[in-house]
Amino acid sequence: MQPFIRVSQLKQSFGAQEVLKGVSFDVDKGELLALIGGSGAGKSVILKHLDGLIDPLDGYVDIDGRRISNVPEKVKREIRSKIGFMFQQGALFDSLSVGENVAFPLQEAGLKNEEELDSRISAALESVGLSGQEEKMPANLSGGMIKRVAVARAIVMTPECLLYDEPTAGLDPIVTDSISFLIRQICKDKGITTVIVSHDMPSVIRIADKIVYLREGTVYWTGTPEELLHSEDPVLKKFLYGDSGEDWASLAGMHENFQRVLLERAERERNQ
């Protein structure tokens, strides 16, 4: 089966700095992949290649079998219509209400029918647990609500693929949990292929199907959260726990709990 996203031998430099030295990985349809790695490893740069915002010096990205690298802007725009991007900070327009923020991509795409706009906005807000909040202004929202609105804005175009850059940065642990659940739920309920860049390892362990660890401009390791937790590779251990040698079991336990909660929730929903 063809992967939904194929990243092949991606190379990128800025001036003398070689940031990507031949990065390759695939993401299957409906899969949730987390890109991890130290600060400056090139994670955000990779996301921008996935959306065709940056062209590689060598290598390519295919989205659903179509090349988005080094092709004309018109082709990129067509492919981009399948992709929702939640940028770092999840920036909302401060002068626009929640509803207007979510409406923005629809209006950019030329949708004018008020009734359709309203129903798509309310469906997107419902998906992120913010039904009826259209009139609120960003200044009156909590950090977690701002992220939820940013997620609603990313999904309102009914994308087939979602890219999240640090979606839980700056949130407290409880809100981080709820946003992580939301990202996984949207991915699995709607079958949306998802790539998340995150420093938040507990969240990554909980929600990812597959993890790609970047180091020195290449993919150092790929595997499942379980495989990461059981890896004895000293480089991975050091990345996860620094030199402190924190307890592996606590992360492993968290992952099991999370899977259990997800399974219980899925079971409840099936029985409703």
Ligand SMILES: Nc1ncnc2c1ncn2[C@@H]1O[C@H](COP(=O)(O)OP(=O)(O)OP(=O)(O)O)[C@@H](O)[C@H]1O
């Ligand atoms: N447009 C650009 N021009 C010059 N250098 C850039 C540009 N974009 C990124 N870089 C450099 O590329 C490197 C990788 O940046 P990137 O933002 O992808 O890192 P990251 O892995 O996402 O880091 P962090 O986890 O800190 O966000 C950094 O050294 C950054 O300064």
